[in-house]
Amino acid sequence: MKLSAHCDCYADNSYFLFNKKNQIISFRIHSTEKLGYFLDKNPVIGEPFVEFISQKYVKSFSDLVAECFEGKSFNIENRLKVQDKEDVLMQVVLTPVFTGPDQEFVACTIIDSNRKTNQMKLLDEYSHLASHDLRAPITNILSLSSMLNYPEMDSLDTSKIRELLTDINFQAEKLDDIIKMLNRLINKGEATKEFAGEATVIDSKHIMLVDDDSLTNKLHHMIITKHNKNKRVVQFDRPLLALNYLKENHPDLILLDLNMPEMDGWAFLRALEERNIKIDVVIISSTIDPAERSRAQSFKSVKDFLTKPLTYDKIKHLVDN
Incomplete structure (x- = not known):
């Protein structure tokens, strides 16, 4: 040694x-x-x-x-x-x-020791936010969502259900704000860079969704096709199956998640490069880590980086002519 x-x-x-x-x-x-x-x-x-x-x-x-x-x-x-x-x-x-x-x-x-002391203060602050502020909206969401299983829900009219979903959405937004605060705390001094992608994707009629969460795929499919019925949207919850699809098909645009168990988004992007598959990619991820956004810019195929949840306003410029 x-x-x-x-x-x-x-x-x-x-x-x-x-x-x-x-x-x-x-x-x-x-x-x-x-x-x-x-x-x-x-x-x-x-x-x-x-x-x-x-x-x-x-x-x-x-x-x-x-x-x-x-x-x-x-x-x-x-x-x-x-x-x-x-x-x-x-x-x-x-x-x-x-x-x-x-x-x-x-x-x-x-x-x-100055640096060590500052790190301990940061961990204490992070721990407090995670164990107190973060827990409050999570427990509220769990309580509100559990109401959907009550037998009385069958007799509620649409307005009451909408009211319940509005309450859940409000708590989810509070939760999202706290997570963003935690991210800013842990990434102090590191600014989030605007994505330096290329021009807007034109005429994306054939769109591929790659996300291991099937619910996310269904929601994104619904958002895209609701106002764009002429779009052909294919969805894959397994990246390897998506790569097989690309052997004989050439979509105009790929909406790609990063955190996937079988093959993460970074490995998927490398596979596209190795196979010389030139298709525009937009990252659709829940991450708000500035380092991930910077890393995405190192791939030529990646044209933009959008943070979940995906909304129609977010993707309109990507899928419209």
Whole structure:
């Protein structure tokens, strides 16, 4: 095993590995921005740590390393005052590493505690939203939908059923807003890019739906054909069957889901490229992850990225002449 493997669990931080002569034999610097307050210069393999660690820390650091070679370990957190800037919170972990007789080393890991603290705050906030705000509309939807099974429902007129469905829809919209909020929270600083697709698809008379959810396919089929009776719409809940269909058929447009168990949307897009099948594709997905939208733009066949639920207004420019 490589000695650096002992520090791989700290891959998102900086680490140094010293031998008995206090010489550095391995290191990784994750970020020099805040580590600069701890180091006087960049380290070099083979030189003693006293050459690059800030002089005001050399004495105490040397004493701790010496104790580590005797089998002790240390976890020290220190707040550094920086003029005109936010205090830097650094955590230094010193651990003895014994790989064999006469093979003794000390691993020093520098952890950015500010980043760690911010991550914990983010997780706490995310957990609160998920366990409290998210649960409320879900339980309301479950309660409202369960009413559809009551025997009394048979005697309700259309207006009462519409009222019930309106209540369910309102709770679903609240749920959707909370999920979007959670996504924004976890993707702070990463803006959702507008899809840089090509021009509107023209004269899409033959449309293929590929989604493992058969209910989604039926709803999309209904939306498309309700106002476009001249459209030929074929639907597949198994991507492999859709690929077989493409051997002898050439639809004008494919509406493709991403999250499918047998073959996900990304694998389906790669299969189109490998088979040199040139058909315009529009992603229809429930995801609101900005990274997924950016990834979709790497496929030439993908012309747009729409977020579920699909509405007639969303697809009018895709299926109309």
